[in-house]
Amino acid sequence: MDSLHLICPHCGLKMEVFLKGKPSSMMVFVCARCKEPLMRYEGEVFELDREEFGMLRKKLAPVIAELLNESNQILSLESQAETSAVARVENTCEKNSEINLTEEFLADLMKELEKNQDVADFIDKM
DSSP states (O other): OEEEEEEOTTTOOEEEEEESSSOOSEEEEEOTTTOOEEEEETTEEEEOOHHHHHHHHHHHHHHHHHHHHHHHHHHHHHHHHHHHHHHHHHHHHHHHTTSOOOHHHHHHHHHHHHHSSSHHHHHHHO
């Protein structure tokens, strides 16, 4: 995870921002201390006019909403795949738990194991 070190030109607050993915050429954010709208462009941090910041937010809102929607769809698909995998494992466990482990069954398994040269052969025959 990459990080950026930023200093607010308005109040001097030193910030460290952790990024998921690679840094964008332009980033717009708000100072954590003074709430001044800031823009990072080509490695430099600038104060933004509040009206300009408001216009950027309006323009970017649909784009951000679409990105969040795509992200939620991907997470939903991943969740469905995980749920399906868990269900398959549970079904397998239920089928395997139906085997009646009597003394006779275990004795037969031990005889079969002794007949084979190694465990892999025994498992293959199962």
